Structure formats: C-alpha cells, structure tokens
Amino acid sequence: MKLLFTLLSSFIVQTSSFAAAPPNVLFIAIDDQNDWIGCLGGHPQVKTPNIDALAKRGTLFTNAHCQAPLCNPSRSSLLTGLRPSSTGIYGLAPGIREVEQTKQHITLPQTFTSAGYFTSTSGKIYHDGSMRGGDQKSEFNEWNKPSPTPKPKKPIAKLPGPGRHPAMDWGAFPDKDEDTPDWNIAKSAISALERAPADKPFFITAGFRLPHVPCFAPQAWFDLYPDAELQMPPVKEDDRVDLPKFADFLHWKLPEPRLSTLRAMNEWRPLVRAYLASTSLMDAQVGRVVAAMEKSGRANNTIIVLWSDHGWHLGEKLMTGKNTLWNESTRVPLAFAGPGIKANQVCGSPAELLDIFPTLLELTGMKARPDLEGHSLVPQLKDATAAREWPAITTHNQGNHSIRTADWRYIRYADGSEELYDEKADFNEWTNLAKDPQHAAKKAELAKWLPKVDKAPVPGSKSRILTYEPVTGEAIWEDEKIDKTAKLPEP
Ligand SMILES: [Ca+2]
Numbered sequence: 001m002k003l004l005f006t007l008l009s010s011f012i013v014q015t016s017s018f019a020a021a022p023p024n025v026l027f028i029a030i031d032d033q034n035d036w037i038g039c040l041g042g043h044p045q046v047k048t049p050n051i052d053a054l055a056k057r058g059t060l061f062t063n064a065h066c067q068a069p070l071c072n073p074s075r076s077s078l079l080t081g082l083r084p085s086s087t088g089i090y091g092l093a094p095g096i097r098e099v100e101q102t103k104q105h106i107t108l109p110q111t112f113t114s115a116g117y118f119t120s121t122s123g124k125i126y127h128d129g130s131m132r133g134g135d136q137k138s139e140f141n142e143w144n145k146p147s148p149t150p151k152p153k154k155p156i157a158k159l160p161g162p163g164r165h166p167a168m169d170w171g172a173f174p175d176k177d178e179d180t181p182d183w184n185i186a187k188s189a190i191s192a193l194e195r196a197p198a199d200k201p202f203f204i205t206a207g208f209r210l211p212h213v214p215c216f217a218p219q220a221w222f223d224l225y226p227d228a229e230l231q232m233p234p235v236k237e238d239d240r241v242d243l244p245k246f247a248d249f250l251h252w253k254l255p256e257p258r259l260s261t262l263r264a265m266n267e268w269r270p271l272v273r274a275y276l277a278s279t280s281l282m283d284a285q286v287g288r289v290v291a292a293m294e295k296s297g298r299a300n301n302t303i304i305v306l307w308s309d310h311g312w313h314l315g316e317k318l319m320t321g322k323n324t325l326w327n328e329s330t331r332v333p334l335a336f337a338g339p340g341i342k343a344n345q346v347c348g349s350p351a352e353l354l355d356i357f358p359t360l361l362e363l364t365g366m367k368a369r370p371d372l373e374g375h376s377l378v379p380q381l382k383d384a385t386a387a388r389e390w391p392a393i394t395t396h397n398q399g400n401h402s403i404r405t406a407d408w409r410y411i412r413y414a415d416g417s418e419e420l421y422d423e424k425a426d427f428n429e430w431t432n433l434a435k436d437p438q439h440a441a442k443k444a445e446l447a448k449w450l451p452k453v454d455k456a457p458v459p460g461s462k463s464r465i466l467t468y469e470p471v472t473g474e475a476i477w478e479d480e481k482i483d484k485t486a487k488l489p490e491p
C-alpha cells in the first residue's frame with residue numbers, strides 16, 4: 001500500500017503543477033463490436049451515423065486491434081496498459097486486483113481519479129465482476145447503478161438445447177429503446193455529464209453492452225435491415241483446410257454456435273440481422289451521449305475516445321464469436337476526437353488498444369509512464385501519416401500470438417505452427433501462406449515482434465483457458481485434455 005500512496009501523491013503533485021483546465025475525457029466502450037461500422041467498411045449495409053460523425057470530428061484508426069480476443073483479458077490490458085502475455089491474464093477470471101503483479105498497479109481510471117478528476121462510470125468498462133466492491137472506490141468516484149436487463153419470456157432464436165448458454169439469443173425485443181440496457185447506460189452517462197462539477201476536469205465513461213449477445217433491439221432497428229436485402233458476410237466453405245490444427249484449439253469449446261449449427265437451425269441470417277440492428281441501436285446511444293457532452297458547454301475541452309474490446313465472427317471461418325487471432329476477432333473501432341487531435345483524419349497504421357492509456361496521459365498533460373507497454377498515438381493524432389514502427393499484437397493464451405502490420409498478419413501458436421496472410425491481397429485471410437518458402441524472410445521479420453515475455457496463466461485463471469505441454473504435446477482446454485483426432489466440437 002505504501003508504494004501505492006507514494007505513486008498516487010506523485011500524480012496529485014504533478015497535476016496540481018500543470019496548467020489550468022486540463023482536458024476532460026469522455027471514454028466510450030463497446031462490447032464485441034467488430035468492424036461492422038460504417039466508417040470502417042466491414043459490412044456494406046451497416047448504419048452507424050453517430051460513430052461515423054464522431055470519427056469525422058477526429059482521427060479514426062482503421063487498423064486497430066485488441067490485445068486479447070476476449071472481454072476480461074482485453075479490458076484488463078487496456079486499463080492496466082500491460083499485455084496479456086506480461087500479466088498472464090487470459091481468461092474471464094481473475095480480475096486484476098486478484099493477481100499479485102497487478103494488485104497495486106495504477107490503472108487508467110485510477111490515474112484520473114487520483115489526479116483530482118471527477119470520475120464517473122456507467123455500463124461495462126471493467127469486465128463484469130472483475131473489480132470487486134472494496135476495490136471500486138479507488139478506480140472511479142462514482143459507479144452508477146447497473147441498468148436493468150429485461151429478458152423475453154422464452155428464447156427467440158432457435159438453437160439446440162438443453163446446454164445452450166442463456167446469452168445466446170437474438171431478435172426484436174423489447175418494444176421500446178428506453179427498456180434496453182444501452183439506452184439506460186447512455187442516460188446514466190448523460191446524467192454524469194450534467195452533474196460534473198464545473199471546477200474540475202471530468203473522466204466520464206459509457207460502456208455499451210451491444211452488440212454483445214443477446215442481440216436484442218426493438219423492431220424499428222431491425223427495420224433498417226430488411227431481410228430480403230440483407231447481405232451476408234463472405235464465407236469460404238473450405239477456409240479451414242489450410243489452418244494448423246492448433247488454430248482449432250484456441251476456440252475448442254465455446255457457447256457461441258458454429259456456422260453449421262446456425263445453418264441447420266436457419267438462424268444465420270437472423271443473427272446477422274440482429275447484430276446489425278444491435279449495432280445501430282448502440283450507435284444511437286453514442287449519439288445521445290456525444291450530444292449531451294456538446295450541450296454541457298465543455299466540448300472544446302473534451303477528448304472523446306471510442307473503442308471496442310474485440311471483434312466477433314458472424315460465420316467467417318465457419319464460426320461465430322471471438323477467441324481467434326483473425327481480423328474478425330482482433331480488428332476494432334478506435335477513434336479519438338477533441339483538443340490536440342486533427343479532425344477528419346484516417347490513419348491506417350497499426351494501432352493497439354494498449355495505446356489508449358499512454359495517449360490519454362499525453363493528451364491531458366500527464367507524465368508518461370515507462371511501465372506501460374503501449375505507445376502514445378499523439379503523433380498520428382496530429383498527422384495520420386506520421387511514421388509508426390510497431391505492429392499490433394494480439395495474444396490468446398500463453399504462446400499464441402498474432403503480429404499485424406499494415407500489410408501482413410503472422411500467427412504463431414504454442415506448438416510452433418503458423419499462419420501468414422497478405423492483408424493487401426487477402427483481407428478475408430482465406431489463404432494461409434505460412435508454408436510457402438518464398439515468404440520465409442517475411443515470417444522471420446514478423447516473428448521478431450513476438451512478445452519476449454510470455455507468461456503462463458495466473459493462478460485462478462478460468463473460462464477459455466488453453467494450455468500446452470511442449471514435452472508431451474498435449475493441449476488442455478479448460479482443464480480437459482483435447483483429443484487431437486477429434487473434429488472441432490459443435491455447436
Ligand atoms: Ca467483449
């Protein structure tokens with residue numbers, strides 16, 4: 001604790017010596033939002049006018065990637081500024097305060113709270129349940145009440161039971177926007193903007209839940225996407241034949257259905273449509289929060305950052321969900337707007353969610369932290385063409401990493417197997433070039449970026465944990481040995 005207090009007081013001292021009126025931060029998170037955002041072009045029909053307008057008022061990163069394709073490790077990484085491979089946090093548990101290494105680590109929200117900001121959080125910023133009651137106070141001044149999450153009387157989507165996960169559902173529900181969690185999360189963030197003391201800077205969050213399953217939205221949002229006109233994502237039926245077997249292990253058993261199950265149940269189109277409808281509903285709530293920020297009279301001195309914790313497959317590579325190292329899982333929206341940020345810019349350089357922490361420190365005039373593993377994006381926020389030497393790295397469990405540059409993706413799994421994609425020629429990542437000898441030099445060049453620290457899962461790790469025993473060659477998924485001759489389990 002002593003160290004914590006020393007660090008905290010150094011923030012206070014440093015902030016008080018800083019010039020008057022440091023910028024406010026409006027921190028907007030989205031859950032499981034892939035690149036199906038108008039300005040990212042991931043789906044030709046998606047309607048996200050509010051996020052598109054937000055991106056235009058600042059700088060949009062079109063090649064931004066999460067550090068882990070799963071809620072808790074991605075958010076833990078972003079909020080601590082440390083890679084999953086540096087902390088060993090890979091599963092849905094534990095939270096950072098249950099891990100020896102990060103127990104006292106000063107997080108992004110804590111930095112603003114201890115610097116004297118008014119800090120208020122609404123919705124999902126930390127993974128649900130990962131920050132316990134006693135630890136919450138030092139993160140944010142205010143934790144606003146969770147929004148009610150109404151459920152239909154019985155599931156809408158037809159999926160095989162009885163083991164179906166209760167969140168695996170989608171459809172037109174409830175009747176009114178006002179009854180959806182995201183509408184209420186926006187309401188709560190708007191209230192915080194209205195209440196924010198005028199004599200302090202603020203750090204206010206809105207952590208939206210859609211388009212995470214269940215993909216529920218009122219019928220009006222489905223009407224934006226008439227079923228007869230719906231465009232389905234491109235799928236190559238034999239896409240998995242050139243993948244190493246280890247690629248299957250990363251998502252060996254998931255609650256999310258495989259494409260074969262969705263097809264058998266005639267639920268693929270309904271899911272795509274519900275994901276689009278959910279995205280548009282969430283987008284409208286982003287618009288409400290941004291409008292309230294403008295109304296607050298503090299827009300000129302407020303930095304807005306918008307991000308999603310990771311993406312989501314909707315049939316690509318014959319699956320749905322996350323837990324993979326491909327574009328559908330790793331590519332996320334990331335946009336900054338406000339003072340110090342050039343408007344109407346698009347930056348195609350690789351960016352990481354890990355970069356948000358150091359970027360916000362620099363934009364708000366706080367001291368850089370040498371222990372953070374991301375790199376400030378401020379040079380790109382001033383000039384999108386500014387050189388950037390780092391790739392975006394995504395990790396899913398120990399030993400499985402993806403290196404994404406502007407033109408390539410290289411994946412190395414724990415057993416040494418590999419994938420290589422030419423992103424300019426093959427953005428769908430359909431053709432694995434890893435075995436082609438003419439790309440050996442490219443692979444070696446990209447492999448240099450593989451994390452040097454590559455920790456085993458921390459004690460207490462659970463849910464989506466995969467380990468590999470190099471001596472026996474055994475892969476273990478959630479404490480169960482994988483039968484390597486088995487096909488990828490369905491659904
Ligand atoms: Ca998520």
Ligand SMILES: [Ca+2]
Pocket residue numbers: 238239240241242243429430431432
């Ligand atoms: Ca393929």
